[in-house]
Amino acid sequence: MTVKVSKPAINVREELADLRKPTGIAGEAMLRAETPQEQFNLIGAGRRNIIINGAMQVAQRGGSFTGLTADAYTLDRYLSWHGDGSTTNVEQSTVVPNAGFSSSLKRTVTTANTSTATNLQNGIAYRVEGYDVNRLQLGTATAESSTLSFWVRSSVIGNYSVMVRNSAGTRYFVQGYTVDVADTWEYKTILITPETSGVWDKVTGKGLEIIWNLAGGTDYDDGVNGTWVTTNERFDASTGQVNWVNTLNATFYLTGVQLELGKVATPFEHRSYGEELALCQRYFQIWEDDGNTLGAGVWYASNQVLAAVPLQQVMRASPTVTVSAANWASVYGVGTSHSTNDLTTSVDKSRVNSLRLNLNMATTTTAGQGAMVMLRNGDQWLKADAEL
Numbered sequence: 001m002t003v004k005v006s007k008p009a010i011n012v013r014e015e016l017a018d019l020r021k022p023t024g025i026a027g028e029a030m031l032r033a034e035t036p037q038e039q040f041n042l043i044g045a046g047r048r049n050i051i052i053n054g055a056m057q058v059a060q061r062g063g064s065f066t067g068l069t070a071d072a073y074t075l076d077r078y079l080s081w082h083g084d085g086s087t088t089n090v091e092q093s094t095v096v097p098n099a100g101f102s103s104s105l106k107r108t109v110t111t112a113n114t115s116t117a118t119n120l121q122n123g124i125a126y127r128v129e130g131y132d133v134n135r136l137q138l139g140t141a142t143a144e145s146s147t148l149s150f151w152v153r154s155s156v157i158g159n160y161s162v163m164v165r166n167s168a169g170t171r172y173f174v175q176g177y178t179v180d181v182a183d184t185w186e187y188k189t190i191l192i193t194p195e196t197s198g199v200w201d202k203v204t205g206k207g208l209e210i211i212w213n214l215a216g217g218t219d220y221d222d223g224v225n226g227t228w229v230t231t232n233e234r235f236d237a238s239t240g241q242v243n244w245v246n247t248l249n250a251t252f253y254l255t256g257v258q259l260e261l262g263k264v265a266t267p268f269e270h271r272s273y274g275e276e277l278a279l280c281q282r283y284f285q286i287w288e289d290d291g292n293t294l295g296a297g298v299w300y301a302s303n304q305v306l307a308a309v310p311l312q313q314v315m316r317a318s319p320t321v322t323v324s325a326a327n328w329a330s331v332y333g334v335g336t337s338h339s340t341n342d343l344t345t346s347v348d349k350s351r352v353n354s355l356r357l358n359l360n361m362a363t364t365t366t367a368g369q370g371a372m373v374m375l376r377n378g379d380q381w382l383k384a385d386a387e388l
Contacts, residue, residue, distance in 0.1 A: 054257035098185075101256060210259070
């Protein structure tokens with residue numbers, strides 16, 4: 001018996017046209033991926049964002065910084081970068097894009113610099129630890145592309161730029177972007193091409209520095225967009241960079257910062273506050289609550305206490321320790337408390353997980369007794385800083 005099967009006719013031209021239809025941003029990115037690793041990165045497997053505190057959630061030093069005229073860390077991991085005569089304020093703002101964020105970094109000009117100095121520089125800097133940029137393989141023949149994405153809002157429209165450089169200051173990459181509408185959140189992406197040359201820190205030093213330029217004098221606005229160069233810092237900004245500091249009360253907001261391996265910007269990787277805080281504490285820690293217990297120790301001499309303070313997280317390097325005042329601490333001994341009249345701090349250089357404090361006491365007691373060190377009341381604090 002013969003069985004006949006009939007099939008509907010097809011139009012070959014239409015079928016081929018369907019193959020050319022858009023697949024969406026994600027689909028196109030997957031099709032452009034050249035290796036399985038690129039596809040792995042695009043589907044979001046594993047950690048993507050190299051930046052810590054990209055959503056500006058963590059502000060251990062405080063949420064407001066006024067009268068800044070020199071370089072200073074503000075919100076965790078972000079440096080207010082000054083090379084001009086302006087004065088700015090920085091704050092943790094609740095003005096955010098409608099993209100799942102709760103905080104942003106806001107910078108405001110409180111004293112404008114209207115000069116045309118050739119060495120005018122100003123911006124916001126972020127320094128990436130060497131360990132965290134290893135995946136980019138910078139300085140090798142197998143260096144990878146990376147993508148920087150962020151949300152930005154400014155009262156001053158025009159051409160801005162981002163500069164990326166190594167710690168030695170011998171390799172620079174600049175890329176411009178435009179703020180098109182004043183006081184409106186805009187999403188920007190910057191493709192950073194592979195860099196096969198230069199010396200790059202791959203351990204605990206400054207592996208990569210990113211600077212959002214807010215001003216650039218004529219000595220610092222010669223950068224060629226999208227090109228790595230070997231030069232000095234005269235390539236901080238691209239040609240035509242806005243001098244944001246010229247305008248009194250100008251504002252600039254930044255949030256949603258993400259640096260990731262690959263040629264495509266993926267959605268921002270939101271992490272929990274607790275996780276971001278722990279990552280930030282590798283670089284900076286603070287004890288500031290009244291009555292906060294710091295650690296136990298011993299009266300090494302009648303007027304000297306040695307105490308060990310466990311760090312909240314293992315730090316990048318042995319930290320610099322500062323305190324709020326000479327009498328910042330109370331030391332509890334047998335049945336009473338004593339105040340410090342001076343502080344000399346020493347850190348066990350072979351470890352980054354504890355502090356060893358040497359406290360000179362205002363009163364004397366018997367050597368050999370146990371001691372407990374606490375913060376005194378009255379907004380006293382102790383800080384441990386291991387920033388890059």
